[in-house]
Amino acid sequence: YSEYFNKEESTAFDNAMSDSFEGIGVQFQVKGGEMVVISALDDTPASKAGLQPNDVIVSVDGTELKDKTTQEVMKLIRGPKGSEVKLVIRRGGSSFEVKLTRDTIPNYSVTSNLDEQDKTIAHIKIIQFGENTAKELENAVKKAREDGAKSFIFDLRNDPGGLLSQALAIGNMFLKDGDVILQTQERGSDPTVFSADTKLYGDFKITEPYVFLVDGGSASASEILAAAIKENTKHDLVGEKTFGKGTVQQVLNQSDLGELKLTIAKWLTPKGDWIHKQGIEPTVAVEQEPVAKAVSLSYDDTLAKGQSNDGVKNLALILRALGYELESTEYFDDKMEAAVKAFQKDKGLTEDGQVTGKTADALNEATREYLKSHDVQYDKAKEVLKQGNNS
Template sequence: MYQEPDENRQTKKISLSLYIGSLLTVLVIGIIGTALALDFVGQDSATEEQNSTETTTTAPGSEESTLNDSFQPVQELYDILMTQYLEEIESGVLIEGALEGMADSIGDPYTEFLDEVESSSMDEDIQGSFEGIGAEVMKEGDLVRIVSPIAGSPAEEAGLLPNDYIVEVDGESVADLSISEAVALIRGPQGTEVDLLIRRGESDFTVTLTRDSIPVESVRFELDEDHPSIGYVHITNFNIPTYEEVVDAIEELQEMGAEQFVFDVRGNPGGLLNSAIEISNIFVEDGEPIMQSQGRGEEPFIYRANSDDLGNFKLDSPSVLLIDGGSASASEILAGAMSQSSDIPLIGTTTFGKGTIQNVLPLTSNGEIKFTAGRWLTPNGDWINEEGIQPDIEVEMPEYQSFLIISQEETYQEGDVSEEVENINAILDALGYDVGEVSNAFNEQTREAVESFQADRGLSTDGIVQDATARELIDALRELIDANDTQYEQAVEFLLNN
């Protein structure tokens, strides 16, 4: 883990050094995680005096007396339930419930008690490959919000999008579940299926995903096909090896002839704090600020670019950074550093807006507490929490990117009238098939459009949308989206003209 230079450690309280490697990402549903770096701080064993059952006298009005008075109702409730409840209760169940309730009472979606199973699950997320559906999530009210599907995951393949909401998992509502409990339902062995009830806007639909094992892939890169002097580097998350992968990608692209670069953190939910700092250091001159962090009761501490400590690879070639609503935490640190300290343009849409830093500490008994330990600020001192970072050049993706998934289990045919049919008509229209005015009616024009689509894709031309036809429609829509990346096109145009 990156540590501050010795001369800086004296000016900074220990709390910041504890969370320098802490969690900057929202929770992973089962696959990847943007690896979470956990700085565990060991707790001293209780002394004999603390473990003793002897009765001690506490001065009235003292801090210890006030603390004891505050916890007295907890002890009373515990005693009542243990001795008078109808059925016998295990004490550990009550204690764990109290710990969960204490963490939940703060109302912070990033603070929670993790039991032994959940702690093990989080530890697995930093090891390399994961089994699940592949999406970053957070609890928001009674729903689970998808921050971003992971590139190449079942969630992405199924067409799930940032800001979709999970309402139910295999028929069970997530309303009363903690985020860890919801994640536990969604996780599962590779090859097994899970049904999710998804809410997108005002529409609900069910999607069945087959869980998979997906290795961590931090960086993908290639030369632009039409403009080989432009290199494209997509950073999908911030893990331990990500810095080296970014450096390797840039160097290889330079050897291939790249002189300008499009960097992309769209859909990147975050990861390691010092990975974000190291990668930001590539673009920021030594001595210039990368970010600021602020703990409880502390003044902001400024992290500055430093080749000696953060890596000596620097890039001064013309570059732009693509961002969107799925770019969160560590991605936003990079965006802030590139924009405010290096004048690198940001293109796309406003980022997610996660400006807090989480730490994880073990408890005396089994379990851990994940809690918000500080906030981070941009080089200029802006706190972007719940606001995000706005692009310098705002470019929306085509409307059809947000069309709903078509259920392969349902049958849609002439005479049907529904929101799902309206979605099918909209997809056919986007693909260039004539459905007339897009409506919620599966009429003759819709049937003819479906038949034309089926013929073009080598399917049976029965004019009915189900099974293979539904799957092919979604595949065709995904191909259309991939071929019309308006944000990337704007980035290329900017580099060519500046």
């Protein structure tokens, strides 16, 4: 597989790996001529709108995406901060429209904080594998240690991957010299083995107890790291099966002509398995709550009594998670209208029982806040960590 970037497209691609940019924060790949979502980066318009791994982006502002290149789609999706973009998304057998407001998407790749209940646990999220991710991770771990952290939860959820060099450098932090991080294999050739080596990748090591969080948005470089941990150590992967992207791309600079992005090899796990389209199974399987898969409610559309559609099903997921009683999850009946009115009363909104405008926005915000405090995968990771089997 190859893809040519002209000079303008080349600059946009390079910026996506190193600087902030303005867009919606979605990572996708071309599969069968369609744009398939790998992940929506956390706290971006795409994640707030509820985009999920394996969603298909059918169109952008009315332009069909079938058989378009990655760069053509990036041009359509990106735009000035504050501008709106309309996507048609296909999920399973149904399609729906989402409207998003573009924002600045920062390309820092690591965030860290101490657990609110137990300050000896640091939650470190690797957002993507960019140019400086290994150094960012090293600094985050050092700072967490200074702040009293004695164990770590490393979060690879919705991490679409990135640079192979960073996956190798980070894998080296967790493994002993000689442990295999991954193998790559070009067509017709024997595999090339990449092993942990302090002389090559540095001597910074993470020796405290730790677990990793993974899900269906963990892809590519994040899967390389997850597989290295799973096959070399006794530390757990908590969450859901990963995305399954087992190819290696290389970008060749063609000077003033632009760049050529080539799929040059497949990568294999330390034991030699190819996880492409298969993913990596967690050692401790935990599904997120159903509302985590809910789609953002539309500000412009209206959901009201008497309707029965995907929007109503989506609304039911949200209302139930927020603690409102319902009888039907597929039909907007009297009980659902009463639940909406109760929510509106709680938020000081007009109590008309319809979901549109400010009510839709308030429900979306309430859902985001709910998920922040009801992360069952993170809670399980804490439980597993405290059991003492990940030292």
